[in-house]
Amino acid sequence: MSRLFKHLQNKLGRRFVIGVPYVWLLVFFVLPFLILLRISVTDMGSGIDPFAPLLDTSGGSWRLVLKLQNYLSVFTDAGPGNTIYVDAYKTSLKYALLTTLFCLVVGYPFAYFLARAKASIRPALLMLVMLPFWTSFLLRVYAWKGILADQGVLNNLLLWLGIINQPLVMLYTDVSMLVGMTYVYLPFMILPLYANLVKMDVRLLEAAHDLGASAWKAFWLVTVPLSKSGIVAGCMLVFIPAVGEFVIPSLLGGAENIMIGRVVWDEMFSSNNWPRAASVSVVMIVVILLPLAWYYRRTSGHLDR
Amino acid sequence: MKAISRFIEKNASHAWLGAVYLFLYIPLFFLIVFSFNSTRQDGVFTGFSLRWYAALLDDSRLVEGFFLSLKVALLTGTLSVILGSFAAFVLVRYTRFSGRTLFYGLVKAPLVMPEVIIGMSLLLLMVAVQRAIGWPDRGFITIVLGHTLLGMAYATIVIESRLSEMDRSIEEAAMDLGCRPMQVFFLVTLPNIAPALVSSWLLSFTLSFDDVVISEFLSGPGVTTLPQVIFSYARRGVNPSIYAAATLLIAAVSLGIIAYSVAMLRHQKRIDRDIRQAAL
Numbered sequence: 101m102s103r104l105f106k107h108l109q110n111k112l113g114r115r116f117v118i119g120v121p122y123v124w125l126l127v128f129f130v131l132p133f134l135i136l137l138r139i140s141v142t143d144m145g146s147g148i149d150p151f152a153p154l155l156d157t158s159g160g161s162w163r164l165v166l167k168l169q170n171y172l173s174v175f176t177d178a179g180p181g182n183t184i185y186v187d188a189y190k191t192s193l194k195y196a197l198l199t200t201l202f203c204l205v206v207g208y209p210f211a212y213f214l215a216r217a218k219a220s221i222r223p224a225l226l227m228l229v230m231l232p233f234w235t236s237f238l239l240r241v242y243a244w245k246g247i248l249a250d251q252g253v254l255n256n257l258l259l260w261l262g263i264i265n266q267p268l269v270m271l272y273t274d275v276s277m278l279v280g281m282t283y284v285y286l287p288f289m290i291l292p293l294y295a296n297l298v299k300m301d302v303r304l305l306e307a308a309h310d311l312g313a314s315a316w317k318a319f320w321l322v323t324v325p326l327s328k329s330g331i332v333a334g335c336m337l338v339f340i341p342a343v344g345e346f347v348i349p350s351l352l353g354g355a356e357n358i359m360i361g362r363v364v365w366d367e368m369f370s371s372n373n374w375p376r377a378a379s380v381s382v383v384m385i386v387v388i389l390l391p392l393a394w395y396y397r398r399t400s401g402h403l404d405r
Numbered sequence: 406m407k408a409i410s411r412f413i414e415k416n417a418s419h420a421w422l423g424a425v426y427l428f429l430y431i432p433l434f435f436l437i438v439f440s441f442n443s444t445r446q447d448g449v450f451t452g453f454s455l456r457w458y459a460a461l462l463d464d465s466r467l468v469e470g471f472f473l474s475l476k477v478a479l480l481t482g483t484l485s486v487i488l489g490s491f492a493a494f495v496l497v498r499y500t501r502f503s504g505r506t507l508f509y510g511l512v513k514a515p516l517v518m519p520e521v522i523i524g525m526s527l528l529l530l531m532v533a534v535q536r537a538i539g540w541p542d543r544g545f546i547t548i549v550l551g552h553t554l555l556g557m558a559y560a561t562i563v564i565e566s567r568l569s570e571m572d573r574s575i576e577e578a579a580m581d582l583g584c585r586p587m588q589v590f591f592l593v594t595l596p597n598i599a600p601a602l603v604s605s606w607l608l609s610f611t612l613s614f615d616d617v618v619i620s621e622f623l624s625g626p627g628v629t630t631l632p633q634v635i636f637s638y639a640r641r642g643v644n645p646s647i648y649a650a651a652t653l654l655i656a657a658v659s660l661g662i663i664a665y666s667v668a669m670l671r672h673q674k675r676i677d678r679d680i681r682q683a684a685l
Contacts, residue, residue: 110586121491121495128554132530213418225422228426232429235654236635236651238632238635239432239651239654242647245639252448283429344522346521347618361519368622374529378529393517
């Protein structure tokens with residue numbers, strides 16, 4: 101009897117442990133996404149209502165009305181392929197790609213040297229990379245605004261040193277955008293690369309050296325290929341959030357280069373056109389994020405962050 | 406020849422490390438220095454003053470935002486660790502159940518979803534629920550729910566990695582010695598994963614305390630977190646009170662990390678000593 105009870109208890113406990121996070125994710129992640137999909141194919145509501153009822157109950161029966169108009173207008177609002185949405189996708193991809201590239205170029209040598217530093221000081225060096233992450237991201241981005249401004253610290257310093265005669269315009273341009281994005285996402289590139297490079301077997305480099313490879317050649321033929329999974333992980337961790345970035349462009353970006361996160365925002369809160377905002381988001385997920393997720397799973401599905 | 410190349414490599418490595426650290430820390434130095442500036446200018450340091458710290462305490466929006474963010478982050482951290490522990494247990498211990506593939510995909514999906522889309526789809530859910538049953542109003546609860554969705558995903562990863570490294574034989578030993586499953590959990594498993602619980606709590610606390618996008622979508626009228634207040638100030642222009650707030654935050658975080666490192670160091674020393682004594 102008590103054995104049966106125990107068995108039931110175990111089974112219930114197991115159900116409970118699986119059920120709690122599962123239900124949570126279904127309710128707060130899957131369901132909202134389904135509603136997003138549903139709203140992306142509705143009309144705007146009447147009056148100030150941002151979207152029409154999800155189920156049309158007029159006439160006594162339930163009808164599901166699907167309008168694909170929103171998706172069409174995402175791509176062909178002002179002529180085929182020529183809309184603010186398409187432009188925003190292009191801009192987002194451009195900045196995300198450049199940010200990933202800069203992070204890789206700056207971060208790879210950094211992670212490499214970090215991994216080759218003395219083992220005794222490595223934890224401290226790593227902690228120094230993490231420390232800014234624990235202080236507000238918003239405040240650090242805000243600081244760049246003061247540094248890069250026309251009358252800002254950097255311009256004043258360069259003028260004082262006599263390197264330039266006139267203040268450079270850096271704020272609200274590609275310069276400030278890329279400095280800000282690279283700054284924020286650099287640790288996301290460094291950490292997976294470091295985790296990968298620090299595990300590398302140095303004897304492989306010695307072997308390459310013994311076989312006559314120069315240090316440079318050994319680096320390109322041994323170190324880089326071996327760190328491929330770290331490179332892929334780092335690039336994903338930078339690129340994916342960079343595509344949807346909202347805060348950095350609104351503080352450091354110019355008015356002409358609008359990214360997709362901003363478009364979604366404006367459709368939600370300025371135009372109050374929630375169906376349009378929803379369809380723009382769905383397109384972003386389907387066109388940009390799903391292929392990446394698929395690629396990442398394929399190349400390094402076994403590799404954890 | 407080899408000596409020369411080694412010399413170059415060593416100096417290049419120092420220069421590169423130094424330059425990147427400088428890049429990472431320039432904004433922090435900037436915030437600290439200019440929080441003590443005597444004027445609103447942020448290009449020239451005109452003199453030392455504490456006026457922005459006084460202005461900060463007088464700014465009721467910032468102060469109220471701070472306390473709201475603190476409450477939100479405390480609750481978010483706690484909920485995230487609880488949900489994250491459950492999820493991590495499922496990932497590590499329950500490898501066979503129906504719907505497992507979906508669960509694996511879902512657990513980490515919030516990490517790769519742009520925050521704008523997370524915030525927006527949660528807002529749509531909240532509005533739909535609110536229309537149906539008249540609850541919840543947008544505000545404290547909805548912000549906590551949104552932050553927890555993200556915090557849980559991070560907590561799951563941290564706890565999962567600790568749990569999968571844990572030596573299960575000590576649990577079996579406890580069981581052999583007559584512990585009931587609950588006792589095993591509270592006396593053996595929990596102390597073992599405690600460091601991961603602490604760090605995932607801190608991580609989700611920080612994420613929540615720092616988040617602006619999800620809060621902007623899910624907050625209601627009159628409910629504004631600290632980052633939201635800062636964000637609205639930052640869009641308008643220079644406000645050295647924000648620098649003062651940043652400096653206080655940097656000081657708090659640095660002290661916390663130093664205290665944590667010292668505690669860890671002591672802990673490690675004690676373990677080393679115990680090991681030595683045990684060996685004697």
